[in-house]
Amino acid sequence: MENIFLRKVGKYGIRRATSRDIADVIAINWAALPEHYSDSFFEERLQESPETFLVAEDEASNIQGYIMCRIEYGFSNMRRYGLARKGHIVSVAVLEEHRGKGLGGVLCEEAISGMGQRGCSEVYLEVRISNQPAVSLYEKLGFKTTATHRSYYRDGEDAYLMSRPI
Numbered sequence: 001m002e003n004i005f006l007r008k009v010g011k012y013g014i015r016r017a018t019s020r021d022i023a024d025v026i027a028i029n030w031a032a033l034p035e036h037y038s039d040s041f042f043e044e045r046l047q048e049s050p051e052t053f054l055v056a057e058d059e060a061s062n063i064q065g066y067i068m069c070r071i072e073y074g075f076s077n078m079r080r081y082g083l084a085r086k087g088h089i090v091s092v093a094v095l096e097e098h099r100g101k102g103l104g105g106v107l108c109e110e111a112i113s114g115m116g117q118r119g120c121s122e123v124y125l126e127v128r129i130s131n132q133p134a135v136s137l138y139e140k141l142g143f144k145t146t147a148t149h150r151s152y153y154r155d156g157e158d159a160y161l162m163s164r165p166i
């Protein structure tokens with residue numbers, strides 16, 4: 001698999017996901033996040049934008065993290081007026097025992113690079129306001145909080161909308 005890695009991070013490799021990875025990605029999603037999606041939603045994101053659906057695998061080819069995004073067209077989150085092609089980070093997660101090794105950051109960077117290839121001029125995401133590790137990660141990557149969505153999550157928690165130019 002070595003030759004298809006976009007980037008190496010220590011013993012891990014970052015590569016585009018394939019349909020064969022979806023079951024592992026769903027398992028990580030259930031282990032790491034309270035927000036879940038139908039199987040077909042994951043498949044659709046992969047078909048629609050393989051450049052921005054990436055996985056991190058270890059030296060035994062086991063998947064330990066993923067990022068899944070959407071390419072959208074709508075009102076800019078960065079400018080007051082105007083439309084923009086936007087990359088939306090829908091879901092990113094790394095299994096707990098593999099965190100703090102740079103995987104989350106590199107998954108985001110490589111997905112944002114894929115958004116650039118797809119002609120996006122900005123990237124955005126929603127994050128729970130209590131999710132300090134994720135907020136810190138996005139700030140380190142240059143994201144700024146551009147809005148707060150009240151009661152965005154089913155349990156009533158607010159979300160920060162964080163954005164960055166590409």
Ligand SMILES: CC(C)(COP(=O)(O)OP(=O)(O)OC[C@H]1O[C@@H](n2cnc3c(N)ncnc32)[C@H](O)[C@@H]1OP(=O)(O)O)[C@@H](O)C(=O)NCCC(=O)NCCS
Pocket residue numbers: 032033092093094095098099100101102103104105106126127128131132133134136137138140
């Ligand atoms: C958020 C998440 C993806 C980060 O993945 P990771 O591989 O551990 O992140 P990295 O090792 O690349 O860390 C990059 C930066 O993020 C920040 N960060 C990561 N973990 C952190 C923590 N526990 N506390 C504070 N900042 C943290 C730091 O700024 C870090 O940079 P540094 O190592 O130079 O300090 C991971 O914690 C995770 O899967 N969490 C559960 C799922 C989730 O919340 N996803 C985001 C939903 S919006």
